[in-house]
Amino acid sequence: MAFVLGLLLKTRAAGRITNGIYLGGSLLLTSMTLDVWDEFLRYPESSQLMSWLESLPMPIGFVVLGLTAHQWYHETQIMQRQMRLRETHLREHRWLDPLTLLYTKPYLEYVLKREISLQRATGQSLTLVGINIKNFDLLNQQLGCAVGDQLLRQLGELLVLLSRPDDTACREHADRFVLVLPHTTMEQAEIIVRTLLNALTEALNKVTEVRLEASLLRVTEPNAAAALRQLNALMQQSSVAPGKQSDYAQLAHH
Ligand SMILES: Nc1nc2c(ncn2[C@@H]2O[C@H](COP(=O)(O)OP(=O)(O)OP(=O)(O)O)[C@@H](O)[C@H]2O)c(=O)[nH]1
CATH class of the missing domain: 3.30.70.270 (Reverse transcriptase/Diguanylate cyclase domain)
Structure with a gap:
Protein backbone atom coordinates (compact mmCIF):
# COMPACT_ATOMS: atom_id res chain seq x y z
CA MET A 1 0.00 0.00 0.00
CA ALA A 2 2.79 2.42 0.98
CA PHE A 3 4.58 1.47 -2.26
CA VAL A 4 1.47 2.17 -4.37
CA LEU A 5 0.99 5.52 -2.58
CA GLY A 6 4.64 6.42 -3.17
CA LEU A 7 4.38 5.58 -6.88
CA LEU A 8 1.18 7.59 -7.29
CA LEU A 9 2.63 10.62 -5.57
CA LYS A 10 5.80 10.42 -7.66
CA THR A 11 3.93 10.30 -10.96
CA ARG A 12 1.13 12.78 -10.22
CA ALA A 13 1.43 16.55 -10.18
CA ALA A 14 0.78 18.23 -6.82
CA GLY A 15 -2.81 19.33 -6.27
CA ARG A 16 -6.17 18.57 -4.70
CA ILE A 17 -6.53 15.09 -6.20
CA THR A 18 -3.02 14.03 -5.21
CA ASN A 19 -3.68 15.31 -1.68
CA GLY A 20 -6.94 13.30 -1.61
CA ILE A 21 -5.16 10.10 -2.66
CA TYR A 22 -2.47 10.73 -0.08
CA LEU A 23 -4.94 11.41 2.74
CA GLY A 24 -7.32 8.53 1.89
CA GLY A 25 -4.44 6.09 1.35
CA SER A 26 -2.74 7.14 4.59
CA LEU A 27 -5.94 6.56 6.56
CA LEU A 28 -6.30 3.06 5.09
CA LEU A 29 -2.66 2.39 5.78
CA THR A 30 -3.07 3.46 9.41
CA SER A 31 -6.04 1.14 9.90
CA MET A 32 -4.25 -1.78 8.28
CA THR A 33 -1.05 -1.24 10.27
CA LEU A 34 -2.93 -1.12 13.58
CA ASP A 35 -4.83 -4.23 12.54
CA VAL A 36 -1.55 -6.09 11.98
CA TRP A 37 -0.11 -4.84 15.28
CA ASP A 38 -3.22 -6.11 16.98
CA GLU A 39 -2.10 -9.66 16.21
CA PHE A 40 1.12 -9.19 18.19
CA LEU A 41 0.25 -6.68 20.92
CA ARG A 42 -2.44 -6.93 23.58
CA TYR A 43 -4.21 -3.71 24.47
CA PRO A 44 -5.93 -3.39 27.88
CA GLU A 45 -9.53 -4.65 27.75
CA SER A 46 -10.78 -1.33 29.18
CA SER A 47 -9.07 0.80 26.51
CA GLN A 48 -11.48 1.57 23.70
CA LEU A 49 -9.10 4.06 22.12
CA MET A 50 -6.97 1.56 20.20
CA SER A 51 -10.04 -0.21 18.90
CA TRP A 52 -11.41 3.14 17.66
CA LEU A 53 -8.07 4.10 16.15
CA GLU A 54 -7.96 0.76 14.36
CA SER A 55 -11.44 0.80 12.89
CA LEU A 56 -12.30 4.48 12.34
CA PRO A 57 -9.70 5.56 9.74
CA MET A 58 -10.75 2.76 7.33
CA PRO A 59 -14.30 4.02 6.45
CA ILE A 60 -13.12 7.66 6.41
CA GLY A 61 -10.25 6.65 4.11
CA PHE A 62 -12.68 4.89 1.75
CA VAL A 63 -14.95 7.97 1.65
CA VAL A 64 -12.00 10.29 0.92
CA LEU A 65 -10.70 7.93 -1.79
CA GLY A 66 -14.19 7.61 -3.29
CA LEU A 67 -14.63 11.40 -3.53
CA THR A 68 -11.11 11.76 -4.95
CA ALA A 69 -11.75 9.05 -7.55
CA HIS A 70 -14.84 10.98 -8.64
CA GLN A 71 -12.78 14.19 -9.10
CA TRP A 72 -10.03 12.21 -10.83
CA TYR A 73 -12.56 10.83 -13.30
CA HIS A 74 -13.68 14.38 -14.19
CA GLU A 75 -10.09 15.55 -14.51
CA THR A 76 -9.31 12.67 -16.88
CA GLN A 77 -12.37 13.48 -18.98
CA ILE A 78 -11.30 17.14 -19.33
CA MET A 79 -7.75 16.13 -20.24
CA GLN A 80 -8.93 13.60 -22.81
CA ARG A 81 -11.18 16.23 -24.36
CA GLN A 82 -8.31 18.67 -24.52
CA MET A 83 -6.03 16.04 -26.10
CA ARG A 84 -8.69 15.22 -28.71
CA LEU A 85 -9.10 18.92 -29.53
CA ARG A 86 -5.36 19.42 -29.78
CA GLU A 87 -5.00 16.35 -31.96
CA THR A 88 -7.65 17.63 -34.36
CA HIS A 89 -5.85 20.95 -34.67
CA LEU A 90 -2.40 19.48 -34.81
CA ARG A 91 -2.51 16.90 -37.53
CA GLU A 92 0.02 19.16 -39.22
N1 LIG B 1 17.77 26.61 -23.91
C1 LIG B 1 17.33 26.98 -25.11
N2 LIG B 1 17.79 28.11 -25.68
C2 LIG B 1 17.30 28.48 -26.90
C3 LIG B 1 16.36 27.71 -27.58
N3 LIG B 1 16.09 28.34 -28.76
C4 LIG B 1 16.83 29.45 -28.80
N4 LIG B 1 17.57 29.55 -27.68
C5 LIG B 1 18.51 30.59 -27.30
O1 LIG B 1 17.77 31.72 -26.92
C6 LIG B 1 18.63 32.84 -26.99
C7 LIG B 1 17.82 34.02 -27.52
O2 LIG B 1 18.65 35.11 -27.50
P1 LIG B 1 18.13 36.59 -27.76
O3 LIG B 1 17.14 36.55 -28.89
O4 LIG B 1 19.33 37.45 -27.89
O5 LIG B 1 17.31 36.92 -26.48
P2 LIG B 1 17.77 37.61 -25.09
O6 LIG B 1 19.13 37.19 -24.68
O7 LIG B 1 16.65 37.30 -24.14
O8 LIG B 1 17.79 39.11 -25.49
P3 LIG B 1 16.72 40.21 -25.03
O9 LIG B 1 15.37 39.63 -25.35
O10 LIG B 1 17.04 41.42 -25.84
O11 LIG B 1 16.91 40.41 -23.56
C8 LIG B 1 19.80 32.45 -27.89
O12 LIG B 1 20.95 32.30 -27.10
C9 LIG B 1 19.39 31.08 -28.43
O13 LIG B 1 20.51 30.23 -28.57
C10 LIG B 1 15.91 26.50 -26.98
O14 LIG B 1 15.07 25.77 -27.51
N5 LIG B 1 16.41 26.19 -25.75
Whole structure:
Protein backbone atom coordinates (compact mmCIF):
# COMPACT_ATOMS: atom_id res chain seq x y z
CA MET A 1 0.00 0.00 0.00
CA ALA A 2 2.79 2.42 0.98
CA PHE A 3 4.58 1.47 -2.26
CA VAL A 4 1.47 2.17 -4.37
CA LEU A 5 0.99 5.52 -2.58
CA GLY A 6 4.64 6.42 -3.17
CA LEU A 7 4.38 5.58 -6.88
CA LEU A 8 1.18 7.59 -7.29
CA LEU A 9 2.63 10.62 -5.57
CA LYS A 10 5.80 10.42 -7.66
CA THR A 11 3.93 10.30 -10.96
CA ARG A 12 1.13 12.78 -10.22
CA ALA A 13 1.43 16.55 -10.18
CA ALA A 14 0.78 18.23 -6.82
CA GLY A 15 -2.81 19.33 -6.27
CA ARG A 16 -6.17 18.57 -4.70
CA ILE A 17 -6.53 15.09 -6.20
CA THR A 18 -3.02 14.03 -5.21
CA ASN A 19 -3.68 15.31 -1.68
CA GLY A 20 -6.94 13.30 -1.61
CA ILE A 21 -5.16 10.10 -2.66
CA TYR A 22 -2.47 10.73 -0.08
CA LEU A 23 -4.94 11.41 2.74
CA GLY A 24 -7.32 8.53 1.89
CA GLY A 25 -4.44 6.09 1.35
CA SER A 26 -2.74 7.14 4.59
CA LEU A 27 -5.94 6.56 6.56
CA LEU A 28 -6.30 3.06 5.09
CA LEU A 29 -2.66 2.39 5.78
CA THR A 30 -3.07 3.46 9.41
CA SER A 31 -6.04 1.14 9.90
CA MET A 32 -4.25 -1.78 8.28
CA THR A 33 -1.05 -1.24 10.27
CA LEU A 34 -2.93 -1.12 13.58
CA ASP A 35 -4.83 -4.23 12.54
CA VAL A 36 -1.55 -6.09 11.98
CA TRP A 37 -0.11 -4.84 15.28
CA ASP A 38 -3.22 -6.11 16.98
CA GLU A 39 -2.10 -9.66 16.21
CA PHE A 40 1.12 -9.19 18.19
CA LEU A 41 0.25 -6.68 20.92
CA ARG A 42 -2.44 -6.93 23.58
CA TYR A 43 -4.21 -3.71 24.47
CA PRO A 44 -5.93 -3.39 27.88
CA GLU A 45 -9.53 -4.65 27.75
CA SER A 46 -10.78 -1.33 29.18
CA SER A 47 -9.07 0.80 26.51
CA GLN A 48 -11.48 1.57 23.70
CA LEU A 49 -9.10 4.06 22.12
CA MET A 50 -6.97 1.56 20.20
CA SER A 51 -10.04 -0.21 18.90
CA TRP A 52 -11.41 3.14 17.66
CA LEU A 53 -8.07 4.10 16.15
CA GLU A 54 -7.96 0.76 14.36
CA SER A 55 -11.44 0.80 12.89
CA LEU A 56 -12.30 4.48 12.34
CA PRO A 57 -9.70 5.56 9.74
CA MET A 58 -10.75 2.76 7.33
CA PRO A 59 -14.30 4.02 6.45
CA ILE A 60 -13.12 7.66 6.41
CA GLY A 61 -10.25 6.65 4.11
CA PHE A 62 -12.68 4.89 1.75
CA VAL A 63 -14.95 7.97 1.65
CA VAL A 64 -12.00 10.29 0.92
CA LEU A 65 -10.70 7.93 -1.79
CA GLY A 66 -14.19 7.61 -3.29
CA LEU A 67 -14.63 11.40 -3.53
CA THR A 68 -11.11 11.76 -4.95
CA ALA A 69 -11.75 9.05 -7.55
CA HIS A 70 -14.84 10.98 -8.64
CA GLN A 71 -12.78 14.19 -9.10
CA TRP A 72 -10.03 12.21 -10.83
CA TYR A 73 -12.56 10.83 -13.30
CA HIS A 74 -13.68 14.38 -14.19
CA GLU A 75 -10.09 15.55 -14.51
CA THR A 76 -9.31 12.67 -16.88
CA GLN A 77 -12.37 13.48 -18.98
CA ILE A 78 -11.30 17.14 -19.33
CA MET A 79 -7.75 16.13 -20.24
CA GLN A 80 -8.93 13.60 -22.81
CA ARG A 81 -11.18 16.23 -24.36
CA GLN A 82 -8.31 18.67 -24.52
CA MET A 83 -6.03 16.04 -26.10
CA ARG A 84 -8.69 15.22 -28.71
CA LEU A 85 -9.10 18.92 -29.53
CA ARG A 86 -5.36 19.42 -29.78
CA GLU A 87 -5.00 16.35 -31.96
CA THR A 88 -7.65 17.63 -34.36
CA HIS A 89 -5.85 20.95 -34.67
CA LEU A 90 -2.40 19.48 -34.81
CA ARG A 91 -2.51 16.90 -37.53
CA GLU A 92 0.02 19.16 -39.22
CA HIS A 93 3.12 18.25 -37.23
CA ARG A 94 4.87 21.54 -37.94
CA TRP A 95 2.16 23.29 -35.95
CA LEU A 96 3.49 21.94 -32.66
CA ASP A 97 6.75 22.99 -30.99
CA PRO A 98 8.40 19.81 -29.65
CA LEU A 99 9.99 21.50 -26.60
CA THR A 100 7.10 23.51 -25.17
CA LEU A 101 4.24 21.70 -26.98
CA LEU A 102 2.86 25.11 -27.82
CA TYR A 103 1.75 26.08 -31.31
CA THR A 104 4.44 27.30 -33.70
CA LYS A 105 4.64 30.37 -35.92
CA PRO A 106 2.85 28.79 -38.93
CA TYR A 107 -0.12 28.00 -36.72
CA LEU A 108 0.02 31.49 -35.20
CA GLU A 109 -0.17 32.97 -38.70
CA TYR A 110 -3.12 30.72 -39.52
CA VAL A 111 -5.04 31.68 -36.35
CA LEU A 112 -4.22 35.36 -36.73
CA LYS A 113 -5.43 35.38 -40.31
CA ARG A 114 -8.71 33.84 -39.19
CA GLU A 115 -9.11 36.22 -36.25
CA ILE A 116 -8.37 39.29 -38.40
CA SER A 117 -11.10 38.20 -40.84
CA LEU A 118 -13.52 37.70 -37.93
CA GLN A 119 -12.53 41.04 -36.43
CA ARG A 120 -13.24 42.80 -39.71
CA ALA A 121 -16.59 41.07 -40.00
CA THR A 122 -17.74 41.66 -36.42
CA GLY A 123 -15.88 44.85 -35.50
CA GLN A 124 -14.68 43.26 -32.24
CA SER A 125 -11.27 44.11 -30.77
CA LEU A 126 -8.32 41.82 -31.30
CA THR A 127 -5.16 42.09 -29.22
CA LEU A 128 -1.78 40.45 -29.62
CA VAL A 129 0.58 39.94 -26.70
CA GLY A 130 4.27 39.19 -27.14
CA ILE A 131 6.10 37.79 -24.10
CA ASN A 132 9.87 37.75 -23.99
CA ILE A 133 12.34 36.47 -21.40
CA LYS A 134 14.93 39.20 -20.97
CA ASN A 135 18.59 38.19 -21.26
CA PHE A 136 17.72 34.59 -22.05
CA ASP A 137 20.99 34.23 -23.96
CA LEU A 138 22.94 35.13 -20.80
CA LEU A 139 20.82 32.76 -18.71
CA ASN A 140 21.66 29.91 -21.12
CA GLN A 141 25.34 30.72 -20.84
CA GLN A 142 25.35 31.00 -17.05
CA LEU A 143 23.05 28.13 -16.09
CA GLY A 144 23.25 25.90 -19.15
CA CYS A 145 20.82 25.05 -21.94
CA ALA A 146 19.09 22.35 -19.84
CA VAL A 147 17.88 25.00 -17.37
CA GLY A 148 16.96 27.25 -20.33
CA ASP A 149 14.91 24.40 -21.82
CA GLN A 150 13.22 23.74 -18.48
CA LEU A 151 12.27 27.40 -18.23
CA LEU A 152 10.84 27.47 -21.76
CA ARG A 153 8.91 24.27 -21.12
CA GLN A 154 7.49 25.59 -17.87
CA LEU A 155 6.57 28.90 -19.42
CA GLY A 156 4.74 27.02 -22.19
CA GLU A 157 2.79 24.91 -19.71
CA LEU A 158 1.83 27.95 -17.66
CA LEU A 159 0.70 29.89 -20.71
CA VAL A 160 -1.67 27.07 -21.67
CA LEU A 161 -2.87 26.71 -18.10
CA LEU A 162 -3.47 30.40 -17.54
CA SER A 163 -4.96 31.40 -20.89
CA ARG A 164 -8.67 31.63 -21.50
CA PRO A 165 -10.29 28.93 -23.69
CA ASP A 166 -10.50 31.24 -26.74
CA ASP A 167 -6.91 32.50 -26.48
CA THR A 168 -4.10 30.94 -28.50
CA ALA A 169 -0.60 30.59 -27.05
CA CYS A 170 2.35 30.11 -29.41
CA ARG A 171 6.11 29.95 -29.21
CA GLU A 172 6.98 32.37 -31.96
CA HIS A 173 10.75 32.07 -31.82
CA ALA A 174 13.42 31.06 -29.23
CA ASP A 175 12.34 32.83 -26.01
CA ARG A 176 9.47 34.76 -27.59
CA PHE A 177 5.87 33.76 -27.04
CA VAL A 178 2.74 35.25 -28.57
CA LEU A 179 -0.81 35.19 -27.27
CA VAL A 180 -3.74 35.92 -29.55
CA LEU A 181 -6.59 37.40 -27.53
CA PRO A 182 -9.78 37.57 -29.60
CA HIS A 183 -12.57 40.02 -28.72
CA THR A 184 -10.32 41.69 -26.12
CA THR A 185 -9.72 45.42 -25.86
CA MET A 186 -6.34 46.90 -24.92
CA GLU A 187 -7.63 47.80 -21.46
CA GLN A 188 -8.84 44.24 -20.86
CA ALA A 189 -5.60 42.82 -22.28
CA GLU A 190 -3.55 44.97 -19.91
CA ILE A 191 -5.42 43.57 -16.92
CA ILE A 192 -5.02 40.00 -18.23
CA VAL A 193 -1.31 40.46 -18.96
CA ARG A 194 -0.48 42.09 -15.62
CA THR A 195 -2.08 39.14 -13.78
CA LEU A 196 -0.37 36.68 -16.12
CA LEU A 197 3.09 38.25 -15.70
CA ASN A 198 2.70 38.14 -11.92
CA ALA A 199 1.80 34.45 -11.96
CA LEU A 200 4.47 33.52 -14.53
CA THR A 201 7.25 35.38 -12.72
CA GLU A 202 6.30 33.91 -9.38
CA ALA A 203 6.36 30.36 -10.77
CA LEU A 204 9.49 30.75 -12.93
CA ASN A 205 11.47 32.41 -10.17
CA LYS A 206 11.36 29.06 -8.37
CA VAL A 207 13.67 27.78 -11.14
CA THR A 208 15.79 30.91 -11.48
CA GLU A 209 15.31 34.67 -11.35
CA VAL A 210 13.82 35.85 -14.63
CA ARG A 211 12.60 39.12 -16.03
CA LEU A 212 9.65 38.94 -18.37
CA GLU A 213 8.58 41.67 -20.73
CA ALA A 214 5.23 41.84 -22.48
CA SER A 215 4.26 43.94 -25.48
CA LEU A 216 0.61 44.49 -26.29
CA LEU A 217 -0.70 45.45 -29.71
CA ARG A 218 -4.22 46.30 -30.80
CA VAL A 219 -4.44 44.69 -34.22
CA THR A 220 -5.33 47.22 -36.89
CA GLU A 221 -3.35 45.72 -39.78
CA PRO A 222 -5.43 43.92 -42.42
CA ASN A 223 -3.07 40.95 -42.66
CA ALA A 224 -1.38 38.58 -40.20
CA ALA A 225 2.22 39.01 -41.41
CA ALA A 226 2.03 42.81 -41.06
CA ALA A 227 0.51 42.54 -37.57
CA LEU A 228 3.28 40.17 -36.47
CA ARG A 229 5.94 42.48 -37.92
CA GLN A 230 4.41 45.34 -35.92
CA LEU A 231 4.45 43.23 -32.75
CA ASN A 232 8.07 42.20 -33.33
CA ALA A 233 9.11 45.81 -33.81
CA LEU A 234 7.36 46.67 -30.57
CA MET A 235 9.10 43.82 -28.74
CA GLN A 236 12.46 45.10 -29.89
CA GLN A 237 11.86 48.51 -28.34
CA SER A 238 12.20 48.65 -24.59
CA SER A 239 11.13 52.15 -23.76
CA VAL A 240 7.44 52.12 -24.55
CA ALA A 241 5.54 53.21 -21.46
CA PRO A 242 2.62 51.02 -20.31
CA GLY A 243 -0.71 52.36 -21.40
CA LYS A 244 0.67 55.57 -22.89
CA GLN A 245 -0.64 54.74 -26.35
CA SER A 246 -4.05 53.33 -27.09
CA ASP A 247 -2.74 50.92 -29.73
CA TYR A 248 0.21 49.43 -27.89
CA ALA A 249 1.80 49.08 -24.47
CA GLN A 250 4.76 47.40 -22.88
CA LEU A 251 4.79 45.83 -19.44
CA ALA A 252 7.76 44.41 -17.58
CA HIS A 253 7.88 42.23 -14.51
CA HIS A 254 10.69 40.74 -12.47
N1 LIG B 1 17.77 26.61 -23.91
C1 LIG B 1 17.33 26.98 -25.11
N2 LIG B 1 17.79 28.11 -25.68
C2 LIG B 1 17.30 28.48 -26.90
C3 LIG B 1 16.36 27.71 -27.58
N3 LIG B 1 16.09 28.34 -28.76
C4 LIG B 1 16.83 29.45 -28.80
N4 LIG B 1 17.57 29.55 -27.68
C5 LIG B 1 18.51 30.59 -27.30
O1 LIG B 1 17.77 31.72 -26.92
C6 LIG B 1 18.63 32.84 -26.99
C7 LIG B 1 17.82 34.02 -27.52
O2 LIG B 1 18.65 35.11 -27.50
P1 LIG B 1 18.13 36.59 -27.76
O3 LIG B 1 17.14 36.55 -28.89
O4 LIG B 1 19.33 37.45 -27.89
O5 LIG B 1 17.31 36.92 -26.48
P2 LIG B 1 17.77 37.61 -25.09
O6 LIG B 1 19.13 37.19 -24.68
O7 LIG B 1 16.65 37.30 -24.14
O8 LIG B 1 17.79 39.11 -25.49
P3 LIG B 1 16.72 40.21 -25.03
O9 LIG B 1 15.37 39.63 -25.35
O10 LIG B 1 17.04 41.42 -25.84
O11 LIG B 1 16.91 40.41 -23.56
C8 LIG B 1 19.80 32.45 -27.89
O12 LIG B 1 20.95 32.30 -27.10
C9 LIG B 1 19.39 31.08 -28.43
O13 LIG B 1 20.51 30.23 -28.57
C10 LIG B 1 15.91 26.50 -26.98
O14 LIG B 1 15.07 25.77 -27.51
N5 LIG B 1 16.41 26.19 -25.75
